[in-house]
Amino acid sequence: MEMLLQAFINGILMGSVYGLTALGLTLIFGVMKVINFAHGSCLMVGMFASYWLVTLTGIDPYLGLIVVVPFCFVFGYLIQDSLISPVFKREKGVREPFGVLLLTSGLWLVLDNLALLLFGANFRSIQTPYSALSYQIGDILINGPRLYAFIGTMAGAYLFHLFLKKTVMGQAIRATGQDRDVAGLMGVNVYRIYSVAFGIGIAITGLVGGLLTPFYYVHPTVGYVFDIKAFVIVVLGGLGSIPGALLGGIIIGLIESVVAQFLTATWTAAITYVIFLAVLFLKPEGILGLKGEW
Amino acid sequence: MDRFSLTSPRVYVPLGLVVILFIIPLMVRDPIFLHLMILIFFYAYLTLSWNIVGGFAGQVSLGHTAFTGIGAYTSTLLFIQLGLTPWIGMFAGAFLAALMAVIIGYPCFKLRGAYFALSTIGFLEAFRIVVENSNEVFGIPIKGAQGMEVPLRGDSLLYFQFLDKEPYYYIILIMMFIALYVTYRISKSKFGYYLLAIKNDLEAAESLGVNIAQSKLKAAAISGFLTGIGGTFYAQLILFIDPANIIGAYLAFEIVFIAVIGGRGTLLGPILGSFLLIPVSELTRVYLGGTYFGVHLIVFGTILIVVMLFLPRGINDSVLKVYHWVIEKLERKGSHALEGVASR
Amino acid sequence: MALLEIKSLNKNFGGLRAVIDFDLSIQKGEIVGLIGPNGAGKSTVFNLITGVYPPDSGHILFNGDPIVNHKPYETCLKGIGRAFQVVKPFPDMTVLENTMVGAFSRVEGAGKAKAKAIEVLDFVKLTPKRNFMAKTLTIADKKRLELARALATDPSLLLLDEVMAGLNPKETEDTIALIREIRERGITLFIIEHVMRVIMSLSDRIAIIHHGSKIAEGVPKEVAQDERVIKAYLGEAYVFTRN
Numbered sequence: 001m002e003m004l005l006q007a008f009i010n011g012i013l014m015g016s017v018y019g020l021t022a023l024g025l026t027l028i029f030g031v032m033k034v035i036n037f038a039h040g041s042c043l044m045v046g047m048f049a050s051y052w053l054v055t056l057t058g059i060d061p062y063l064g065l066i067v068v069v070p071f072c073f074v075f076g077y078l079i080q081d082s083l084i085s086p087v088f089k090r091e092k093g094v095r096e097p098f099g100v101l102l103l104t105s106g107l108w109l110v111l112d113n114l115a116l117l118l119f120g121a122n123f124r125s126i127q128t129p130y131s132a133l134s135y136q137i138g139d140i141l142i143n144g145p146r147l148y149a150f151i152g153t154m155a156g157a158y159l160f161h162l163f164l165k166k167t168v169m170g171q172a173i174r175a176t177g178q179d180r181d182v183a184g185l186m187g188v189n190v191y192r193i194y195s196v197a198f199g200i201g202i203a204i205t206g207l208v209g210g211l212l213t214p215f216y217y218v219h220p221t222v223g224y225v226f227d228i229k230a231f232v233i234v235v236l237g238g239l240g241s242i243p244g245a246l247l248g249g250i251i252i253g254l255i256e257s258v259v260a261q262f263l264t265a266t267w268t269a270a271i272t273y274v275i276f277l278a279v280l281f282l283k284p285e286g287i288l289g290l291k292g293e294w
Numbered sequence: 295m296d297r298f299s300l301t302s303p304r305v306y307v308p309l310g311l312v313v314i315l316f317i318i319p320l321m322v323r324d325p326i327f328l329h330l331m332i333l334i335f336f337y338a339y340l341t342l343s344w345n346i347v348g349g350f351a352g353q354v355s356l357g358h359t360a361f362t363g364i365g366a367y368t369s370t371l372l373f374i375q376l377g378l379t380p381w382i383g384m385f386a387g388a389f390l391a392a393l394m395a396v397i398i399g400y401p402c403f404k405l406r407g408a409y410f411a412l413s414t415i416g417f418l419e420a421f422r423i424v425v426e427n428s429n430e431v432f433g434i435p436i437k438g439a440q441g442m443e444v445p446l447r448g449d450s451l452l453y454f455q456f457l458d459k460e461p462y463y464y465i466i467l468i469m470m471f472i473a474l475y476v477t478y479r480i481s482k483s484k485f486g487y488y489l490l491a492i493k494n495d496l497e498a499a500e501s502l503g504v505n506i507a508q509s510k511l512k513a514a515a516i517s518g519f520l521t522g523i524g525g526t527f528y529a530q531l532i533l534f535i536d537p538a539n540i541i542g543a544y545l546a547f548e549i550v551f552i553a554v555i556g557g558r559g560t561l562l563g564p565i566l567g568s569f570l571l572i573p574v575s576e577l578t579r580v581y582l583g584g585t586y587f588g589v590h591l592i593v594f595g596t597i598l599i600v601v602m603l604f605l606p607r608g609i610n611d612s613v614l615k616v617y618h619w620v621i622e623k624l625e626r627k628g629s630h631a632l633e634g635v636a637s638r
Numbered sequence: 639m640a641l642l643e644i645k646s647l648n649k650n651f652g653g654l655r656a657v658i659d660f661d662l663s664i665q666k667g668e669i670v671g672l673i674g675p676n677g678a679g680k681s682t683v684f685n686l687i688t689g690v691y692p693p694d695s696g697h698i699l700f701n702g703d704p705i706v707n708h709k710p711y712e713t714c715l716k717g718i719g720r721a722f723q724v725v726k727p728f729p730d731m732t733v734l735e736n737t738m739v740g741a742f743s744r745v746e747g748a749g750k751a752k753a754k755a756i757e758v759l760d761f762v763k764l765t766p767k768r769n770f771m772a773k774t775l776t777i778a779d780k781k782r783l784e785l786a787r788a789l790a791t792d793p794s795l796l797l798l799d800e801v802m803a804g805l806n807p808k809e810t811e812d813t814i815a816l817i818r819e820i821r822e823r824g825i826t827l828f829i830i831e832h833v834m835r836v837i838m839s840l841s842d843r844i845a846i847i848h849h850g851s852k853i854a855e856g857v858p859k860e861v862a863q864d865e866r867v868i869k870a871y872l873g874e875a876y877v878f879t880r881n
Binding site: 231 | 354401404405407408409411412413415416417419420423424426427547550551554588589591592594595596597598599602603606
């Protein structure tokens with residue numbers, strides 16, 4: 001019973017991380033209707049940024065977020081501006097714009113394998129004074145960094161929510177996402193908004209990356225796993241839905257850790273895909289979602 | 295000048311190219327070079343098969359290696375368990391692959407655009423994970439992630455196994471031409487027009503009498519069938535199959551990249567794309583690979599990005615332009631020569 | 639027997655009642671017009687006829703045959719053709735190829751389809767632009783192409799959804815003439831239009847739909863003077879004279 005409760009807690013903790021990753025993806029999906037196949041790779045970039053920052057300067061990884069998150073924002077902004085926008089503009093009227101999907105697939109290949117080339121295939125991790133720290137509630141152990149990650153993701157999600165609701169830029173992003181033509185007519189520089197939105201989406205993965213490095217291994221292909229999960233979550237929670245992304249993330253996290261008590265890890269992954277397919281076919285809008293237009 | 299005469303460049307240039315492809319093994323004996331050519335033809339074959347669904351019908355499947363997997367595993371298992379020659383097992387595998395294509399297609403085709411692409415990945419990954427984790431199916435061992443070896447028979451035409459590269463070369467070359475011919479015939483037929491209409495505008499196509507579901511499923515079945523045969527060829531070439539490769543996401547994406555870079559929906563695009571990418575990728579792997587596995591993927595990815603930015607329709611149109619320019623030059627030279635003769 | 643018989647047709651979208659108890663009978667050889675304010679339910683009626691979605695209740699009989707649960711491709715094969723309000727050409731195919739897709743519903747073989755398409759394109763006077771990519775056409779030509787494609791399916795009933803929208807006066811005249819020629823070919827026409835002059839001069843009968851219900855039906859002159867119609871659609875005391 002305790003094992004189950006422990007698994008439950010861990011599922012929620014990890015699930016929030018998945019959820020925040022999915023949040024970045026759903027933002028990009030929702031605003032630009034773009035599938036970013038390189039999302040996981042961007043997470044990997046964020047993790048490596050955090051890793052190298054900590055390893056080379058000895059700074060605390062959570063403090064390091066102050067550098068990592070803006071770095072990822074710029075990274076995302078530049079990618080959107082220089083690579084994705086031209087393709088996007090060209091496909092403006094096209095009914096099924098695959099160009100961006102394919103472009104980001106190429107980006108995924110390049111980023112992952114470039115990282116392999118530059119950093120090698122070793123699994124790295126960073127050590128902090130609190131890596132092994134655990135809090136104890138009754139018989140349940142809660143790992144420190146995982147808990148901080150949970151807090152960090154919740155805080156990040158909340159800040160992001162405030163940003164969208166309260167700031168001018170946030171409103172512009174929402175408006176553009178809902179109707180880009182009208183937003184354009186109202187003086188919104190649509191393509192700049194896209195770049196900002198993309199940048200923010202990547203900045204969020206930067207946040208996730210920085211929160212992960214204290215307890216997760218760092219490796220060039222680490223992004224792939226998160227990427228697939230993020231897509232599953234976005235579909236599960238509904239395209240463009242932020243609470244959906246978080247909820248979906250927690251559900252996936254729970255499935256992973258609770259089901260894993262009974263089945264092997266790879267069968268758990270298979271179940272994730274089955275759920276993914278079931279949602280795609282039965283309720284493509286997702287549990288909480290808006291109807292995606294494809 | 296008669297259009298079909300052998301002296302017309304329109305005839306002798308393509309004919310010449312085909313002839314060259316057929317006599318290469320007689321002139322170049324280097325097995326590494328032949329292996330490269332085999333890979334080029336193999337990827338071209340897979341991509342030509344994919345093109346029916348992904349190019350003509352416009353349904354971008356990112357999970358086509360489910361079919362190579364079925365083809366490879368079916369023919370190999372039939373070989374191991376029943377001693378059935380892969381030449382026949384190949385067709386069993388292809389039929390199963392076609393069947394699976396229809397079964398997967400039925401729900402997936404209801405989804406549009408990117409949702410469709412994602413669903414194909416979902417199926418592929420689920421299928422691969424199931425195979426990876428099954429040591430046996432209905433009592434038949436399939437060895438899961440370990441993979442299976444194809445029983446050795448040495449040099450045997452009967453059992454689709456050869457010690458030299460040459461037979462494989464000719465087999466895959468012929469397969470490639472068959473796939474090309476099939477796609478050519480489709481493109482000129484009612485079925486081909488319907489697929490194109492579906493790709494351009496679903497609603498309009500339907501209002502003109504196109505049975506969307508039937509057309510898409512037919513395309514999936516044909517594509518799956520051909521791809522399944524490709525899987526068997528791979529099994530007989532490498533003599534080892536495992537889920538990570540034959541049901542791999544990387545291979546599935548590579549096919550799509552070749553199609554896109556070559557020219558999605560064109561006839562020759564898959565072949566052109568393969569001729570461009572495979573040598574680049576193999577050479578990168580051979581000379582820069584080694585400890586840096588995956589370097590060729592950097593090249594692949596970069597080419598894809600460049601193409602998406604500057605040549606979104608792929609290289610097909612540009613290559614054809616150059617080709618026609620060459621043909622015209624040759625035609626003019628030819629007619630000058632004739633004039634020269636006539637005036638004597 | 640009427641060519642098209644619609645009885646008590648009802649369609650709701652969520653809470654919105656788009657078509658309410660709609661009745662209409664169209665005889666072979668007629669040109670029947672359907673008018674009404676925007677959002678009244680006109681295109682919905684077309685969608686119900688062709689089978690884009692099924693009605694919630696009601697009957698639609700084509701040549702005595704119930705077609706309510708048919709899919710659009712089936713109604714096309716039965717003989718109902720359609721030109722859409724927002725043109726939907728196949729952008730990356732030529733005008734000829736576009737039309738061939740329609741022709742293939744009746745003939746087998748690319749050669750025969752091509753011949754049929756050429757004939758239809760000649761009829762709508764698009765022959766000089768046969769090999770143009772559809773996406774390069776002007777709006778007027780795209781509307782022509784839309785007609786040509788539908789004609790290539792040899793319909794007995796042709797549904798035209800606002801084919802005059804966006805045309806200049808000359809193009810409108812040409813299209814009116816073309817529609818008359820289509821009728822002469824023996825094709826029955828059911829037309830949605832907003833351009834009053836056009837529908838009044840072309841139609842044998844007109845039905846008016848408002849908020850999903852048919853509020854009047856009759857010959858153009860009657861309809862133009864019907865109080866309900868004037869109030870709902872034509873505005874205050876708009877007196878109409880036939881062309």
